Every structure is written in structure tokens, then in C-alpha cells.
Amino acid sequence: MITLNASSLNQIADASGAPAVPTYDLAQRQVGIVHFGVGGFHRAHQALYLDRLMNDGEAMDWAICGVGLLPGDARMRDALLPQDTLYTLVTKAPDGSRDARVIGTLAEYLFAPDDPEAVLTRMTDPAVRIVSLTVTEGGYNYNASTGEFQFETPAVSEDLEADFASGATPKTMFGYVIEALRRRREAGEQAFTVLSCDNVRGNGDLARRMLLAYAQRKDPELGEWIAEHVTFPNCMVDRITPVTADSDRAMVAESFGVQDAWPVVSEDFIQWVLEDRFPAGRPAFERVGVQMVDDVEPYELMKLRLLNCSHQAIAYFGLLLGHTYAHEAVNDEDLARFTRKSYMDDEGTPAVGEVPGTDLEQYKDQLMERFGNEYVADALARLAAESSDRIPTWLVPVIRENLAAGRDVTASAAIVASWARYAEGVGENGEQWDVVDRQRERVMARAATHDEDLLAFLRDEELFGDLVEQSAFTEPYAEALKTLRAEGARVLLQQIVA
Ligand SMILES: NC(=O)c1ccc[n+]([C@@H]2O[C@H](COP(=O)([O-])OP(=O)(O)OC[C@H]3O[C@@H](n4cnc5c(N)ncnc54)[C@H](O)[C@@H]3O)[C@@H](O)[C@H]2O)c1
Numbered sequence: 001m002i003t004l005n006a007s008s009l010n011q012i013a014d015a016s017g018a019p020a021v022p023t024y025d026l027a028q029r030q031v032g033i034v035h036f037g038v039g040g041f042h043r044a045h046q047a048l049y050l051d052r053l054m055n056d057g058e059a060m061d062w063a064i065c066g067v068g069l070l071p072g073d074a075r076m077r078d079a080l081l082p083q084d085t086l087y088t089l090v091t092k093a094p095d096g097s098r099d100a101r102v103i104g105t106l107a108e109y110l111f112a113p114d115d116p117e118a119v120l121t122r123m124t125d126p127a128v129r130i131v132s133l134t135v136t137e138g139g140y141n142y143n144a145s146t147g148e149f150q151f152e153t154p155a156v157s158e159d160l161e162a163d164f165a166s167g168a169t170p171k172t173m174f175g176y177v178i179e180a181l182r183r184r185r186e187a188g189e190q191a192f193t194v195l196s197c198d199n200v201r202g203n204g205d206l207a208r209r210m211l212l213a214y215a216q217r218k219d220p221e222l223g224e225w226i227a228e229h230v231t232f233p234n235c236m237v238d239r240i241t242p243v244t245a246d247s248d249r250a251m252v253a254e255s256f257g258v259q260d261a262w263p264v265v266s267e268d269f270i271q272w273v274l275e276d277r278f279p280a281g282r283p284a285f286e287r288v289g290v291q292m293v294d295d296v297e298p299y300e301l302m303k304l305r306l307l308n309c310s311h312q313a314i315a316y317f318g319l320l321l322g323h324t325y326a327h328e329a330v331n332d333e334d335l336a337r338f339t340r341k342s343y344m345d346d347e348g349t350p351a352v353g354e355v356p357g358t359d360l361e362q363y364k365d366q367l368m369e370r371f372g373n374e375y376v377a378d379a380l381a382r383l384a385a386e387s388s389d390r391i392p393t394w395l396v397p398v399i400r401e402n403l404a405a406g407r408d409v410t411a412s413a414a415i416v417a418s419w420a421r422y423a424e425g426v427g428e429n430g431e432q433w434d435v436v437d438r439q440r441e442r443v444m445a446r447a448a449t450h451d452e453d454l455l456a457f458l459r460d461e462e463l464f465g466d467l468v469e470q471s472a473f474t475e476p477y478a479e480a481l482k483t484l485r486a487e488g489a490r491v492l493l494q495q496i497v498a
């Protein structure tokens with residue numbers, strides 16, 4: 001067994017059946033990107049594209065400095081630092097074939113609470129030209145029903161009041177980005193590009209609006225400078241990346257002979273469609289498969305409304321039917337038909353429109369194949385987490401558009417009802433599950449009153465706006481929830497797909 005770190009790379013390279021190792025010289029890397037939110041996805045996606053470039057002898061000045069902000073990120077620090085920030089990425093195809101490689105593009109990892117000033121120093125280094133983000137849908141601090149920045153969130157309001165110029169240090173992504181830009185401006189340095197890689201529609205536009213709302217409240221003049229000098233390209237990102245399980249660590253050790261404290265396992269599919277707005281420069285991403293476009297919106301709508309919304313379709317129904325993984329859920333004939341036809345074809349697709357160079361039928365078939373990839377073992381619990389960030393961000397806009405166009409919303413109403421039923425916290429056979437959601441108490445409290453009021457869940461305006469007043473939605477919703485509660489998920493699915 002070889003323990004992964006920089007000095008064991010040669011040994012790994014020589015071992016048979018071991019992962020591929022970087023062909024570039026780690027000592028030659030220079031940090032050009034600071035990334036907030038180094039989770040599984042960033043390490044399977046952006047870091048891999050850069051790894052492809054560096055293996056081709058390019059982009060050595062675009063290495064990544066990863067930053068962890070939340071207390072939970074101490075685990076990533078503890079896993080990565082002893083292995084010189086190297087990690088193994090294993091990709092698995094639906095036919096069971098695998099690829100394993102050690103990724104070396106993450107050159108540095110900073111756990112911000114340990115030393116906030118080190119993060120700011122890195123972000124003000126002129127060599128850093130991109131600050132990228134995967135801070136989850138919830139990380140943008142916006143109210144999904146109004147689209148407005150939420151100033152009253154405790155960590156954000158603390159950062160807003162703190163005087164960074166007199167030694168206080170930031171706590172949030174907003175605080176770090178705005179303070180770093182203030183320092184760069186003061187030093188006469190060029191601004192960096194802010195690149196959001198989260199699954200939100202118009203992720204760059206959203207990042208811009210939220211960061212500007214914060215900056216304008218903190219320092220209006222700085223806000224104007226940012227509005228003029230900082231670009232926020234939008235992008236569509238795609239690669240199904242489950243949470244790393246202990247069985248993945250064991251698999252990397254047993255199958256590839258490498259001891260890695262936190263490998264990443266993902267599907268083999270990968271896509272990144274990116275707007276080309278990087279005045280401070282960017283890696284030559286287009287050479288390694290990134291699609292550079294002027295307008296990313298059609299691709300984003302396709303991905304969010306077909307892939308991510310379908311994930312919501314299989315998550316709660318799948319758990320209610322007693323499944324654990326995404327591949328089990330789409331091997332269930334009723335749920336597969338519901339997802340592929342009732343949701344994707346009948347309701348998702350009309351809300352997508354034309355996508356350049358893309359055959360949507362093929363795209364949807366491929367999605368079903370990807371969901372069915374048993375080797376990836378994507379837990380439904382991952383897809384059912386943080387629903388109060390996901391349903392309002394992804395599915396509610398589809399429902400609104402379909403309602404406005406006079407189209408059917410039966411399947412979407414059933415998906416929302418499956419979430420409401422799931423939020424009751426007890427399965428059809430009495431199984432208890434942990435509702436993982438930062439709004440857990442709120443959603444569970446509403447779901448607990450379903451006996452008295454079938455529309456209780458929908459009355460949360462922050463999540464659903466005025467949907468509760470639209471009978472074209474509330475009727476199929478109430479019908480679905482009634483059936484789910486009285487007869488169960490299978491009966492409801494069979495009624496809808498009949
Ligand atoms: N996992 C996937 O399949 C996938 C695919 C495409 C896009 N994404 C995007 O990437 C995001 C992260 O996914 P992941 O699988 O890496 O999750 P993860 O849980 O492995 O990592 C999330 C990271 O974000 C950080 N974070 C969360 N909230 C934050 C906040 N408010 N401020 C700062 N940092 C915060 C966490 O500390 C952690 O480092 C998703 O929410 C999604 O938007 C994920």
C-alpha cells in the first residue's frame with residue numbers, strides 16, 4: 001500500500017494497476033485561481049480540466065489555492081495537507097470501466113478560520129486572476145421568491161459591520177471577495193474574475209447581484225468600481241459526483257493500492273459550458289473540452305430543468321418507495337416512466353427551448369443512462385438534502401413558466417408533494433429519516449400539520465411565493481399529497497403514468 005503524497009508519486013507511477021500520476025512538475029505550479037468550496041464536485045470537475053491542461057504542458061500558472069470557510073472544512077484540511085493536497089479521482093462509466101488518476105492542480109489548501117489573513121494575501125496576489133466558487137445553491141444568500149440578497153443572515157451582517165481596514169477579518173465568501181477586491185483596488189491591481197460554478201440559473205449573474213448588493217451596502221464607491229471592473233461569467237457545469245463514502249476509500253486502497261484520506265469518485269461524463277468573459281485572462285479551457293460560448297442560458301436551462309429537476313423527481317419518490325440509490329430508483333419501472341415521460345417530456349422539456357447543437361431526446365436518454373450508473377452509487381439522501389434551496393431554485397420556475405403558458409403541471413406538483421410527504425420525516429413502512437436541510441425545523445413543522453391542512457407546506461411564501469393561490473397548481477398538488485399519504489408513492493406514480 002502506498003500512502004499518497006508528493007514524495008510517493010514516483011512509486012505510484014511505477015506500481016502496476018496504480019492510478020495515473022501528474023506528468024507535470026509540481027514544483028513548477030503557480031497559483032492563479034482561488035477556489036471557495038473545495039468539495040467533491042470541484043475536485044472532479046474544474047480541477048480535472050486543469051489537470052488535463054497541465055498534463056499537456058500548459059496552464060502551469062493556473063494552479064488552484066482551495067479555501068474552506070465552514071467549520072466542516074477542517075476535515076478537508078486534515079485529509080489534504082498530509083498528502084500535499086494531492087488526491088485520487090476515480091471515474092466510473094455505466095459499463096463498469098474505470099479510470100483513476102492523481103490530480104495535482106490543487107497546489108494549496110487554506111482553512112480560512114486558521115488564518116484569514118493568509119487567504120486575503122493569496123487573493124490580493126496579482127498572479128491570482130480568477131476566484132471561483134462552488135459554495136452550493138444556499139451559498140449566495142438570496143431569497144428564492146424575491147431574488148433579493150438577505151442582509152439579515154447572522155454571518156453576513158457580522159461581516160457587513162466589521163471594519164476590515166482596521167484589522168477585523170471576514171467570515172463569509174462575501175466578506176473575503178469584497179475585501180480582497182478593496183485591497184486590489186487600493187493597490188492599483190487589476191480585479192480578478194469571479195466564476196460561480198454552482199447549479200443555479202445565471203450563476204454568474206446571481207453571484208454578481210449578490211456580491212454587489214453586499215458591496216454597495218458596505219462601501220458604495222467600491223461597489224461601483226466592482227460593477228465596472230469585475231466580470232462574472234455564467235456557466236453550466238455537469239458531472240454527477242456523490243459524497244465520498246468509506247467504501248470509496250477502501251476501493252482506492254484495494255483496487256489501486258493507494259492510501260488516500262479523501263479520494264473523489266464520480267461518473268465519467270463531464271461537461272462545462274462557459275461564457276468567455278475573463279478580462280484578466282484564463283486557462284485555455286477550450287483545448288480540453290470546455291465549450292466556450294457567448295450565451296450559456298439555453299445549456300443551463302437544459303441541465304437544471306432536465307437533470308437537476310429529475311434528480312428531485314427520483315429523490316423523494318425513490319426514498320418513499322424504499323430505494324437507497326439513484327440507480328435503484330431509475331430501475332424502478334414506475335418511477336423511471338414518471339421521470340422520463342411525465343416530468344422530462346411533458347413538463348421539463350417545454351420549459352427548456354432550443355439548445356444549440358443538442359438533440360434533447362438523446363440528452364434525456366443519456367440522463368436516464370447516467371442516473372442508472374450503478375457503479376457511481378449516488379445516494380438518494382444526497383439528492384434529497386437541502387431541498388429548500390433546490391426546489392425553489394430549480395423546479396418552482398418550471399412550474400411558474402408552465403402555469404403562465406397554460407401547460408399541465410401534474411408531475412411537478414407530484415414532485416413537490418413528494419418532498420412535502422418526505423418532510424413528514426417518516427417513511428411508508430415507518431422508517432425514520434433525517435431531513436437534512438438548513439430550513440429543517442420550518443419545513444418539518446409545516447409538514448406536521450398535513451392532517452389539518454393539505455396545503456400547509458405550500459403556504460411558505462419564502463419557498464413558494466404565491467403558488468398556493470394558483471388553483472391550477474394546488475389542485476394536482478393536493479390530489480397528489482392526499483394519494484401519497486393515503487395510498488403511497490407507488491399508487492400515485494401508477495396513476496400519473498397510466
Ligand atoms: N456534486 C455534484 O454532482 C455537483 C455537480 C454539479 C455542480 N455541483 C455544484 O457544486 C456544489 C457543491 O457540491 P459538492 O458535491 O462539491 O458538495 P460538497 O458538500 O462536497 O462541498 C461543498 C463545499 O461548499 C462549501 N460551502 C457550503 N456552503 C457554503 C457557504 N455558505 N459559504 C462557503 N462555502 C460553503 C462547503 O464548506 C464545502 O466545502 C453543489 O451545491 C452544486 O451547486 C455539484
Ligand SMILES: O=P(O)(O)OC[C@@H](O)[C@@H](O)[C@H](O)[C@H](O)CO
Pocket residue numbers: 136137199237238239240241307308311382383386390
Ligand atoms: O449538488 P446540488 O445541490 O446542486 O444538487 C444535487 C444534484 O442534483 C447535483 O449535484 C447533480 O448531481 C449535478 O448537478 C450533476 O452535474
